[in-house]
Amino acid sequence: MAISPFWRTSRFRRTLIYGAAAAALLAGMLGLIYAQTAGYLGREADKILRVEAAALETSPPADLPRRIEQAVHDDPRHIEIYGLFSREGLRIAGNAPGLAHLQPDGRSRELGPTEGYPETCRVMAVRLPWGEILVVGRLANQLAEVRRIIMAALMWSGGLVAVAGLALGAALSIQPMRRIQAVREASLRVAQGDLAVRLPIAGRHDEIDMLAGVVNQMMDEIERLATEARSAGDVVAHDLRTPLTRLRLLLSRLRQASDLAPAHAVTLDEALAETDALMGRFKAILRISEFENQRRRAGFRQVELLTLLEQAADLYRPLAAEKGIALETVAHGSAIVQADPDLILEALANLIDNAVKFTPHGGAIFLALAVAPDGPELVVVDNGPGVPPEERAAVTRRFYRSRRDQTRPGAGLGLSIVAAIAHLHGFALVLEDAEPGLRAAIQCWPRALSSGEA
Amino acid sequence: MARVLTIEDDETTAREIVAELTSRGFEVEAVADGREGLVRAAAGGFDAITLDRMLPGLDGLAVLRVLRESGVETPVLMISALSDVDERVRGLRAGGDDYLVKPFEVEEMSARLEALLRRRRAPERQTVLRVADLAFDLVTRDVSRGGEAIRLLPTEMKLLEYLMRNASEVVTRTMIFEAVWGYHFDPGTNLIDVHLGQLRRKIDPPGAPPLIRTIRGAGYSIRAEA
Numbered sequence: 001m002a003i004s005p006f007w008r009t010s011r012f013r014r015t016l017i018y019g020a021a022a023a024a025l026l027a028g029m030l031g032l033i034y035a036q037t038a039g040y041l042g043r044e045a046d047k048i049l050r051v052e053a054a055a056l057e058t059s060p061p062a063d064l065p066r067r068i069e070q071a072v073h074d075d076p077r078h079i080e081i082y083g084l085f086s087r088e089g090l091r092i093a094g095n096a097p098g099l100a101h102l103q104p105d106g107r108s109r110e111l112g113p114t115e116g117y118p119e120t121c122r123v124m125a126v127r128l129p130w131g132e133i134l135v136v137g138r139l140a141n142q143l144a145e146v147r148r149i150i151m152a153a154l155m156w157s158g159g160l161v162a163v164a165g166l167a168l169g170a171a172l173s174i175q176p177m178r179r180i181q182a183v184r185e186a187s188l189r190v191a192q193g194d195l196a197v198r199l200p201i202a203g204r205h206d207e208i209d210m211l212a213g214v215v216n217q218m219m220d221e222i223e224r225l226a227t228e229a230r231s232a233g234d235v236v237a238h239d240l241r242t243p244l245t246r247l248r249l250l251l252s253r254l255r256q257a258s259d260l261a262p263a264h265a266v267t268l269d270e271a272l273a274e275t276d277a278l279m280g281r282f283k284a285i286l287r288i289s290e291f292e293n294q295r296r297r298a299g300f301r302q303v304e305l306l307t308l309l310e311q312a313a314d315l316y317r318p319l320a321a322e323k324g325i326a327l328e329t330v331a332h333g334s335a336i337v338q339a340d341p342d343l344i345l346e347a348l349a350n351l352i353d354n355a356v357k358f359t360p361h362g363g364a365i366f367l368a369l370a371v372a373p374d375g376p377e378l379v380v381v382d383n384g385p386g387v388p389p390e391e392r393a394a395v396t397r398r399f400y401r402s403r404r405d406q407t408r409p410g411a412g413l414g415l416s417i418v419a420a421i422a423h424l425h426g427f428a429l430v431l432e433d434a435e436p437g438l439r440a441a442i443q444c445w446p447r448a449l450s451s452g453e454a
Numbered sequence: 455m456a457r458v459l460t461i462e463d464d465e466t467t468a469r470e471i472v473a474e475l476t477s478r479g480f481e482v483e484a485v486a487d488g489r490e491g492l493v494r495a496a497a498g499g500f501d502a503i504t505l506d507r508m509l510p511g512l513d514g515l516a517v518l519r520v521l522r523e524s525g526v527e528t529p530v531l532m533i534s535a536l537s538d539v540d541e542r543v544r545g546l547r548a549g550g551d552d553y554l555v556k557p558f559e560v561e562e563m564s565a566r567l568e569a570l571l572r573r574r575r576a577p578e579r580q581t582v583l584r585v586a587d588l589a590f591d592l593v594t595r596d597v598s599r600g601g602e603a604i605r606l607l608p609t610e611m612k613l614l615e616y617l618m619r620n621a622s623e624v625v626t627r628t629m630i631f632e633a634v635w636g637y638h639f640d641p642g643t644n645l646i647d648v649h650l651g652q653l654r655r656k657i658d659p660p661g662a663p664p665l666i667r668t669i670r671g672a673g674y675s676i677r678a679e680a
Contacts, residue, residue, distance in 0.1 A: 241535045241556040241557050242464050242467065242535070242556065242557075244556075244557035245464075245467050245556045245557040245558060246464070246466040246467055246470070248557055248558075248559060248560070249466070249467065249470030249471075249474070249560055250466070250470065252474075252559070252560050252561070252671070253470060253473055253474070253560075255671075256477065272671070276559070279557050279559075280640060282557065283555075283557075283640060284640065287639070287640075314609060315635065315641070315645070316645070318648045318649055318651075318652045319644070319645050319648045322648050322651075342637060342638065342639075345637060346637070346639040349639070349641055353641070353645070
């Protein structure tokens with residue numbers, strides 16, 4: 001059976017959620033640091049710009065272009081930005097010809113590399129009293145550097161958190177996954193009818209142990225009830241067997257009396273026949289409970305289904321022929337399954353017997369070994385009246401008699417026996433419309449397991 | 455006269471078994487307790503034993519096991535209220551010769567008991583089975599009646615062989631089904647009757663004295679006399 005992948009465990013998911021939260025928190029924190037740092041650096045830069053602008057403002061107008069060129073000259077690293085523009089926006093001095101049209105409002109702002117200066121910078125412009133415009137600024141690469149460092153820190157730590165989180169999650173989920181797998185295996189065995197199985201308890205007193213403990217208590221109770229019901233059934237069965245045996249014995253003794261009036265003999269024969277029918281039905285019911293209770297699979301071995309199908313066909317062909325019904329076998333390949341051959345034959349016999357009962361004179365019955373995608377199936381198809389869809393589930397139940405049974409002999413237990421045998425194997429009996437007639441299939445692949453996957 | 459020991463705790467059942475077997479010409483002795491049954495059986499002198507599976511005193515299986523361990527080989531027909539396949543296997547493994555499930559028909563019980571006695575009585579090596587002018591050569595698998603060869607299908611052949619090995623005796627439908635097909639369930643309707651009918655059409659042609667007889671309320675028998 002498929003082991004569920006670790007990323008589906010709740011512990012793994014929880015670790016991921018914690019990881020994501022930690023990453024978000026980290027990002028928030030670094031973002032805050034960045035904002036604070038950027039703000040501080042910006043404010044510091046602005047202070048310098050204001051001081052520089054004030055210093056230049058106070059110099060005599062005629063001397064200003066020279067001082068600006070001097071300042072540009074004194075900055076070999078090209079960090080400082082200066083510009084002096086005429087009222088009309090013509091460059092008078094400085095190294096920033098593109099910044100002529102900056103609003104001269106005395107407020108510093110950050111410019112991107114496309115906004116008049118080839119690099120990111122922080123600039124401010126002021127209108128000088130005589131109408132010229134002075135621009136001072138600095139490259140903002142310190143800020144860019146800080147941003148880069150913080151972004152790098154964010155990416156590295158984010159990656160680390162993600163990888164560590166995944167690894168931690170996987171490591172944390174493997175242990176509970178193993179335990180869940182053990183619980184799952186035990187549960188499947190219970191589902192297959194083994195009521196003695198208990199879920200494993202690791203002794204850690206955690207939530208899995210707690211649940212397993214509760215389930216085990218439940219299983220104790222279910223097992224006790226099932227055992228009681230079964231033994232009650234056995235007692236009832238035993239209590240009925242003996243009186244039935246006596247009744248049959250007494251009747252047959254009476255029938256053998258020599259001084260019996262012919263009329264009484266006829267009545268007694270009828271009573272005997274009724275008793276035999278009763279015994280037949282009783283035996284069938286006992287047989288069904290036997291299958292329902294049977295947990296041992298001592299008779300199981302590798303069974304070639306085609307051989308069984310042919311045996312069943314040989315067994316019933318004369319009976320069908322007597323009613324003028326053709327009994328044909330169709331095999332698409334062969335198949336070997338793990339089963340009790342005697343029981344599978346009994347199931348087939350019941351299906352065929354049923355088919356013969358309901359197929360009209362001159363009809364046909366097909367026995368087939370079909371290979372479906374999930375496994376092989378044994379199919380009996382008749383062209384009798386079929387079973388209406390609303391009755392299909394019911395006819396496999398104990399004691400149910402379909403409307404089609406009502407005019408015919410037989411207690412309608414045949415399909416219940418087949419269903420019980422199929423269930424014992426973990427197989428399924430499926431009834432479908434053969435248009436016209438009934439298609440009864442024993443699907444020989446384990447049901448308990450496949451439904452456990454869903 | 456064959457002597458039978460019936461070990462059965464239910465009084466009515468025991469009485470009827472005794473009545474049935476007595477009417478078939480057996481001399482029957484009945485005990486209701488496992489321990490007492492064991493003592494009687496071990497003392498010897500019986501040709502067959504019917505043994506209830508569940509007994510007061512000593513359980514039927516235990517009685518059987520002790521008997522077999524002490525070398526008593528009297529054929530035993532187990533009669534049980536437990537129809538489980540496993541129970542049957544357990545009963546036969548403990549040394550039972552046949553296994554009958556309650557509720558049963560008396561005819562079934564006596565037919566099975568008689569078959570047990572025959573099995574013990576006649577282990578002779580026959581190569582040709584004969585009933586009147588019907589002959590079955592076990593070596594060549596040839597069947598003929600009045601010198602005329604009869605062609606039989608494999609199943610029909612097994613069926614005829616079983617009937618002829620039990621010639622003149624009654625075999626029930628269940629016994630036939632178990633012996634010829636080897637299955638232990640109720641085949642329903644008149645399956646065995648149909649197979650017998652098919653065989654009968656080949657063995658008993660119109661005009662010839664019929665050999666296969668239907669015994670009302672019991673089963674079938676193949677025999678020569680009219």
